[in-house]
Amino acid sequence: MMDAARILVVEDNRDTSILLRDLLVAEGYDVESVPTGEGALEALERTPETDLVVLDLMLPGMSGYDVIEELRGRPQLAATPILVLSALSSPSARIRGLRDGADDYMTKPFLPEELVARTRTLVTSRLLTRRTMEIQALEEIAEAALGAGDPDALLAKMVEVAKGVFGADAAAILLLDEARRELRGRAAVGLGGDLGRVSMPANVGVAEIALSTQAPVLISDGASADPRVANPAIRAGGFRSLMVAPLIVGGTPIGVLEVARRARQLDPRVERLLRIVADRIAVTMVHARLQAETRELADVVRRIGEGVVLTDAEDTVIFANRAFAEMVGVPAEALRGRRWTELLASSSQDVGVLTAQMRGASWHGEVLLITGAGDPRPVLVSLSSAPARDGQVQRIGVFRDVSREHELRFRLIREQKFRTLGSLAAGVAHNINNRLTPVLGWTEMLLERLAADEAIERDELVHALRVINQGASDSVETVRRLQDYSRPSRVRGPEGVQLRDVLEQLLALTRPQWDNEAARRGIRYEIDLKAEPAPLILAVASEIREAMLNILENALNAMPEGGRLTLHVRGEDDRAVVSIADSGRGMSAEVQRLAFEPFFTTRSSEGGSGLGLSLAQEIVHRYRGKISVSSVEGVGTTFTLAFPAISADAARTPAFLPTLEPMRVLAVEDEPEVLDVIRAMLTAAGHTVVSAVSGREALELFEREPVDVVITDLGMPGMTGLALAEELKHRRAIPVVLLTGWADELEPEHARHVDVLLAKPVTRERLLGGLAKAVPDRVRPG
Numbered sequence: 001m002m003d004a005a006r007i008l009v010v011e012d013n014r015d016t017s018i019l020l021r022d023l024l025v026a027e028g029y030d031v032e033s034v035p036t037g038e039g040a041l042e043a044l045e046r047t048p049e050t051d052l053v054v055l056d057l058m059l060p061g062m063s064g065y066d067v068i069e070e071l072r073g074r075p076q077l078a079a080t081p082i083l084v085l086s087a088l089s090s091p092s093a094r095i096r097g098l099r100d101g102a103d104d105y106m107t108k109p110f111l112p113e114e115l116v117a118r119t120r121t122l123v124t125s126r127l128l129t130r131r132t133m134e135i136q137a138l139e140e141i142a143e144a145a146l147g148a149g150d151p152d153a154l155l156a157k158m159v160e161v162a163k164g165v166f167g168a169d170a171a172a173i174l175l176l177d178e179a180r181r182e183l184r185g186r187a188a189v190g191l192g193g194d195l196g197r198v199s200m201p202a203n204v205g206v207a208e209i210a211l212s213t214q215a216p217v218l219i220s221d222g223a224s225a226d227p228r229v230a231n232p233a234i235r236a237g238g239f240r241s242l243m244v245a246p247l248i249v250g251g252t253p254i255g256v257l258e259v260a261r262r263a264r265q266l267d268p269r270v271e272r273l274l275r276i277v278a279d280r281i282a283v284t285m286v287h288a289r290l291q292a293e294t295r296e297l298a299d300v301v302r303r304i305g306e307g308v309v310l311t312d313a314e315d316t317v318i319f320a321n322r323a324f325a326e327m328v329g330v331p332a333e334a335l336r337g338r339r340w341t342e343l344l345a346s347s348s349q350d351v352g353v354l355t356a357q358m359r360g361a362s363w364h365g366e367v368l369l370i371t372g373a374g375d376p377r378p379v380l381v382s383l384s385s386a387p388a389r390d391g392q393v394q395r396i397g398v399f400r401d402v403s404r405e406h407e408l409r410f411r412l413i414r415e416q417k418f419r420t421l422g423s424l425a426a427g428v429a430h431n432i433n434n435r436l437t438p439v440l441g442w443t444e445m446l447l448e449r450l451a452a453d454e455a456i457e458r459d460e461l462v463h464a465l466r467v468i469n470q471g472a473s474d475s476v477e478t479v480r481r482l483q484d485y486s487r488p489s490r491v492r493g494p495e496g497v498q499l500r501d502v503l504e505q506l507l508a509l510t511r512p513q514w515d516n517e518a519a520r521r522g523i524r525y526e527i528d529l530k531a532e533p534a535p536l537i538l539a540v541a542s543e544i545r546e547a548m549l550n551i552l553e554n555a556l557n558a559m560p561e562g563g564r565l566t567l568h569v570r571g572e573d574d575r576a577v578v579s580i581a582d583s584g585r586g587m588s589a590e591v592q593r594l595a596f597e598p599f600f601t602t603r604s605s606e607g608g609s610g611l612g613l614s615l616a617q618e619i620v621h622r623y624r625g626k627i628s629v630s631s632v633e634g635v636g637t638t639f640t641l642a643f644p645a646i647s648a649d650a651a652r653t654p655a656f657l658p659t660l661e662p663m664r665v666l667a668v669e670d671e672p673e674v675l676d677v678i679r680a681m682l683t684a685a686g687h688t689v690v691s692a693v694s695g696r697e698a699l700e701l702f703e704r705e706p707v708d709v710v711i712t713d714l715g716m717p718g719m720t721g722l723a724l725a726e727e728l729k730h731r732r733a734i735p736v737v738l739l740t741g742w743a744d745e746l747e748p749e750h751a752r753h754v755d756v757l758l759a760k761p762v763t764r765e766r767l768l769g770g771l772a773k774a775v776p777d778r779v780r781p782g
Contacts, residue, residue, distance in 0.1 A: 004028055004029055004030040005028075005029050005030065005051040005052070005123045005126070005127065006029070006030045006031075006032070006047065006049070006050050006051050006052075007024055007029045007030070007031050007032075007050070007051060007052045007053075007054060007119070007123070008031075008032050008033075008034065008040060008043055008044065008047075008050050008052070008053045008054070009021060009024070009031060009032070009033040009034070009054045010033075010034055010035075010036075010037065010039070010040040010053060010054065010055045010056055010059065010064070010067065011033065011035065011054070011056045011085070012035040012036065012056060012058075012059050012060055013056075014035075016056075016108075017033045017035070020033070020054060020085075020115075021033055023112055023115065023116060024054075024116075024119065027116055027119070027120070029119075029123070032047075035059075035060075036059055036060055036061050036062065037059050037061060037062030037063065037064065037066055037067040037070075038061055038062050040053065040055070040067055041062075041067065041070060041071075044071070044077055044080070048076050048077055048080075049270070050080055051080075051081070051123050051126045051127070052080075052081045052082075052083060052119060052122050052123050052126065053067075053071070053080055053081070053082045053083070054083050054085055054119070055067060055068070055082055055083065055084050055085065055102070056084075056085060056086055057084060057086040057088055057093070057097065058086065058087065058088070064084065064086065064097075065096065065097070065100055068082060068084075068097070068100045068101045068102055069100055069101070071101070072100070072101040076167065079129070081103045081104075081122040081123070081125070081126050082101065082102045082103055082104075083102070083103065083104045083105075083106065083118060083119065083122055084097045084102045084104070084105045084106065085106050085107075085108065085110065085115070086105075086106075086107060086108065087107065087108045088107070089107040089593075089594075089596060089597055090592075090593055090596075091596075091626065091627065091628050091629075095626070103122055104118050104121075104122060106118065107597075117400070120305065120306070121306065121380075121382070121398070121400060124305075124306050124398060125382070125398065128308070128396065128398070132386070132396075133165070134165075134273055134276070137161060137164075137165040137277065138276070138277075138280055140161050141158065141161055141277070141280045141281065152186070152187070155173050155186050155187035155281075156187045156189075158173060158187065158281045159171040159172060159173055159187045159188060159189045160189055161277075162257060162259055162277055162281070163189050163190065163259065165273070165277060166243070166259050166261075166270060166273075166274070167261070168190070168259045168260060168261050169190050169239070169260060169261055169262045169263075170188070170189060170190030170191050170233075170234075170237065170239065170258075170259070170260045171188070171189055171190065171257070171258065171259045171260070172185055172187065172188040172189075172191055172198050172231075172233070172257075172258045173185075173186050173187045173188075173247070173255060173256075173257055173258075173281065174186065174198065174199065174200075174207070174231075174255050174256050174258065175247075175254060175255035176202055176211070176253060176254055176255045177202075181201065181202045181203055182199060182200070182201055182202055183199060183200055183201070183202045183207055183255065183256060184199045185197075185198030185199045186255075188233070190237075190260075191233040191234075191237060192233065197232055197233045197236075198231060198232075198233045200230045200231050200232065201230065204230045205228050205229055205230030205231070206219065206226075206228045206229060206230070206242070206244045207230065207231070207244055207256045207258075208230075209228070209244075210244045210245060210246045210256055211246050211253045211256065213246075214246050214248055214253060215246070216243060216244065216245040216246070216271050216274045216275055216278070217243075217244045217245075218241075218242075218243050218270075218271060218274075219241060219242045219243075220241050221240060221241060222240070223239045223240060223241050223242035223260065224236075224237065224238050224239050224240070226242075229242060231258060234258065234260055237260065237262070238262060239260040239261060239262050240261055240262055240263065241260065241261045242258065242259070242260045242261075243257075243258070243259045243260075243270065243271075243274050244256050244257070244258050245257045245259075245274045245275060245277070245278035246278065247278055247279075247281060247282035248278075248279070248282055249282050254282060255282075257274075257277065257278045257281060259274070305323055306323060306398050306399060306400050307320075307321065307323045307324030307327045307328075307379070307397075307398070307399030307400070307401075308320070308321045308323070308324060308396070308397070308398055308399075309321075309324055309335075309340055309396070309397040309399065310394060310395070310396055310397075311339075311340060311394065311395045311397065312392065312393075312394060312395070313385075313392060313393040313394070313395065314339065315339045315340055315341045315355075315395070316337060316338065316339050317335045317336050317337065317338055317339070317340050318336065318394070319336070320332045320335045320336070320340075323399075324399055327369075327371075327377065327379065327399060327401055328343055328369055328371050328372060328377065329371035329372035329373050329375075330343075330371075330372040340397070341355055341358075343369045343370055343371075344367060344368070344369060344370075345368040345369065345370045345376055349367065349368050349494050349495050349540075350494065350495030350496045350538070353495065353496045353536070353538060353646055354367060354494060354495075354538065356646070357538055357646055358383055361384070361385050362382075362383060362384045362385070363381070363382075363383045364380075364381070364382045364383070364624075365380075365381060365494070365538070365622075365623070365624065366378060366379070366380055366381070366402065366494065366622060367379060367381055367494065377401065377403060378401075378402050378403055378406045379399045379400060379401055379402060380399070380400045380402050381397060381398070381399055382397065382398045383395055383396070383397045384396050439467070439468050439472060442464040442467055442468055443468060445464075446461075446464055494538045494539050494540055494623070495538070495539075495540070495541070496536040496537075496538065496646060497536060497537050497538070497539045497540075497541045497544060498534070498536055499534055499537065499544070499569050499576050499577075499578045499643075500531045500534060500569045501541075502541055502544050502545050502548065503529070503531075503548060503567060503569060503578060504529070504531075505545070506545050506548055506549060506552070507527070507529065507567075510549070510552065511527065514556060518562060523560075523561055523562030524562045525556065525559070525562055525563065525564075525565060526563070526564040526565065527565050527567070528564065528565070528566045528567065529567045529569075530566070530567065530568040530569070530570075531569045532568075532569060532570040532571065533570075533571055534569050534570055534571040534576040534577070534578075535571050535574075535575075535576050535645035535646065536576070536645065536646050537576045537623065537625075537643040537644065537645060537646060538623065538644075538646045539623040539643065543619045543622075544619065544623075546615070546616075546619065547615070547616035547619040547620055547641070548578070548580070548616075548641075550612035550613060550615060550616045551580050551612075551613070551616055551639045551641075552565075552580060553612060554612060554613065554637075554639075555580055555581075555582035555584065555637070555639075556582070557584075558582050558584030558585055558586075558636075558637060559582055559583065559584040559585075560584075563582060563583040563584055563636075564582070564583045565580070565581070565582055565583075566579075566580075566581040566582075567579070567580055567581075568581075571645070572642070574644065574645050575642045575643060575644055575645055576642070576643050576645050577640065577641065577642045577643075578640075578641050579638055579639065579640045579641075580638070580639045580641075581636060581637070581638040581639075582636050582637055582638075583635070583636040584636055584637060585633065585634065586631045586632050586633040586634055586635050586636055586637055587629070587631040587633065587637055588633060591631075592629055592630075592631055595613050595629055596613050596614055596616075596617045596627075596629075597614065598614040620641055620643070623643055624643070624644050625641060625642055625643040625644070626641075626642045627639065627640070627641050627642075628640050658768055658769060658771075658772035658779050658780075659779070659780040660685065660686075660687070660768065660771060660772060660775070660778050660779055660780065661778045661779075661780060662686045662687055662688070663687050663688070663708040663709060663771075663775070663778060664687070664688045664689075664690065664705070664706060664707045664708050665682055665687050665688065665689050665690070665707065665708065665709055665710075665711060665771075666690050666691075666692065666698060666701060666702060666705070666707040666709070666710045666711070667679060667682070667689050667690070667691045667692070667711045667712075668691075668692045668693075668694070668695065668697075668698040668710065668711065668712035668713060668716070668721070668724065669691075669693065669712070669713045669716075669739070670693050670694060670713060670716045670717065671713070672693075674713070675691055675693065678711065678767070679691060681764045681767055681768075682767075684764075685764075685768060690705050690707060694716055694717065694718050694719065695712075695716055695718055695719025695720070695721070695723065695724040695727075696718055696719060698710070698712065698724060699724070699727060699728075702728060702731070702734075703731075707734070708735075708775065708778070709734070709735045709736075709737065709771060709774055709775050710724075710725075710728060710734055710735070710736045710737070711736075711737045711739065711767075711771075712724055712725065712736065712737070712738060712739070713738075713739050713740070714738055714739065714740035714741075715740070721738050721739075721740070721754075722738070722751065722753070722754070725738065725751075725753040725754050726753045728753075729753045735755045735756075735774035735775050736753065736754050736755050736756075736774070737754075737755065737756045737757075737758060737770050737771065737774050738751065738754040738756070738757050738758070739758050739760055739762060740757070740758075740759065740760060741759065741760040755773070755774045756770045756771075756773045756774045758770045
């Protein structure tokens with residue numbers, strides 16, 4: 001049975017301290033609480049093997065910052081994980097805490113579920129590190145057994161290993177001489193060079209207890225003065241703590257291993273590791289026992305609640321625990337020998353850029369996996385690299401399922417979208433009306449002049465058609481932007497994102513609504529967009545857009561009499577930065593301090609929820625970014641968002657119009673006007689078109705007419721385009737192109753009989769490009 005992980009809670013508020021203790025004890029942890037920084041250092045001095053410190057910053061006497069600095073300056077405590085839990089929520093406080101050495105930072109008030117989840121992640125990482133060190137120690141023992149030239153050299157290596165494993169000042173191996181009933185020193189380190197001083201009678205002291213009980217004996221404090229300590233070298237060396245473990249082979253004791261420390265107490269939990277090391281020293285030549293113990297340690301990883309994967313440098317799975325196998329819905333045996341990155345969802349995140357970023361020594365972030373059942377699974381991943389015995393690099397990954405957090409986050413975003421969608425739709429409608437006015441005007445005029453047999457100059461006709469085309473295209477893009485905002489297609493993972501594109505799309509979507517509102521109130525907003533070259537970032541574009549929208553809404557609300565909004569995208573060092581500045585009423589120092597707190601708002605009377613900036617901050621931090629605010633009352637406010645850059649080729653493949661060999665095309669569309677324009681596009685490209693207005697009619701024509709490819713609408717009465725595609729494929733192999741206005745909502749598994757999916761409205765370039773994808777062997781070279 002594993003010992004509980006030990007957590008030290010440093011909190012001066014009694015109620016909060018009790019709450020934290022109750023939460024963590026309920027999770028199975030061993031919890032100690034202290035109210036001061038000084039008390040924390042004393043507690044850690046007594047028990048330096050603490051697995052996590054939950055630390056408040058505002059403490060009486062020594063502050064939390066001082067505690068962090070002190071811990072990171074002590075070698076024996078420097079690796080102790082620290083989770084800051086503080087009411088200080090400003091970016092500067094967070095940055096200082098993390099920069100000083102905290103491993104994670106949470107603000108009060110906190111969600112108990114989040115605290116437990118973050119605690120589990122840090123403790124899991126700590127336990128993994130400890131277990132890795134244990135495994136490495138066992139490997140060193142096995143390697144020493146294979147490489148040692150003689151027994152004395154082997155034992156000398158064993159005491160060096162034991163001393164290092166336990167962070168001790170001295171170690172010795174004493175073997176039992178049955179004839180003399182004496183324990184004779186055979187190898188020692190830290191006790192002088194005379195092995196005779198290490199020897200002692202076998203029937204006295206802690207060594208006798210360990211041999212008779214065949215169990216380790218631990219003296220945590222006062223070892224040099226303890227009457228049970230019979231080893232003269234230990235007594236004379238002024239050691240504070242001592243461990244004595246019997247060396248047993250085949251059930252028979254053959255000696256003892258003694259390990260001593262001068263300055264530090266022993267953690268009772270080392271008894272388990274002490275037993276393992278002593279056993280390995282006793283049977284180093286028995287390779288099967290070493291393998292069994294390694295399997296036991298690996299089982300610890302298998303039972304951890306987080307998914308754990310060990311891979312080689314190419315991400316090929318060497319080991320995956322049960323939690324990861326259950327997370328992805330694939331048996332652990334089937335994962336071995338397979339790259340775990342094959343599970344990354346390729347259709348909803350930029351896998352190339354993502355895997356390139358993961359190649360560093362360590363990486364932390366969210367990705368989207370596809371389970372064995374085909375379901376998307378968002379997970380938080382922590383990757384780190386470590387050298388293996390053969391000099392190759394191995395990688396350890398810890399995976400946490402964040403599906404529930406995603407669901408809560410998407411619910412909050414959806415509620416905010418519903419709140420703003422009405423006003424956005426009004427602005428979009430106004431924008432479309434403006435775009436369609438010249439379209440209708442030119443169309444009516446041209447029809448009247450043609451009906452009257454009036455001659456139309458070529459230049460005038462070309463101008464009219466260009467105006468009509470531009471107005472229709474602008475209207476399509478406006479509607480598409482509103483659709484993208486109102487209903488994101490499906491759960492997506494991170495991909496290469498250009499901040500300038502996100503900001504320009506957001507302005508195109510929301511500016512009509514601002515202009516309408518400003519005109520209604522008799523005010524004016526001046527928008528100044530500065531877009532300098534900036535690198536790509538790794539994120540989900542729709543979430544970055546949501547963060548910017550919340551900041552833009554705050555900026556406009558801060559300018560009730562109108563004003564100037566300055567948007568600046570740029571690159572700074574290895575980061576992509578966007579700043580949003582308004583000339584509004586500004587914020588006081590207190591408001592700036594509380595700006596990112598959930599539910600804090602200065603506009604409660606106007607319906608403000610107080611969640612916009614909090615959500616924006618959460619999104620920015622999720623993609624390893626930083627968000628800050630600077631403001632002067634009466635002058636204005638500037639929000640700055642900075643994200644780490646990625647190195648990826650952002651160039652897009654230029655559009656081209658493929659040339660196809662003449663084909664017979666079956667076009668299926670129940671809208672006569674749409675069918676007419678598709679027929680015209682295809683005929684102009686040299687193809688012969690056979691048309692049908694329903695799925696049933698298309699099946700009859702398919703049996704009579706030879707066709708090379710089928711283009712069909714999705715939504716038709718009687719038989720849908722998907723049902724038609726399935727039936728056609730059953731009759732014979734035929735490429736199928738599906739046209740639909742619901743492309744973003746169509747799940748891939750529902751369109752498995754479709755070769756190419758095109759979203760309506762479709763242009764001639766996109767239609768011919770889709771045909772080229774469906775029948776690539778009919779594309780003419782050049």
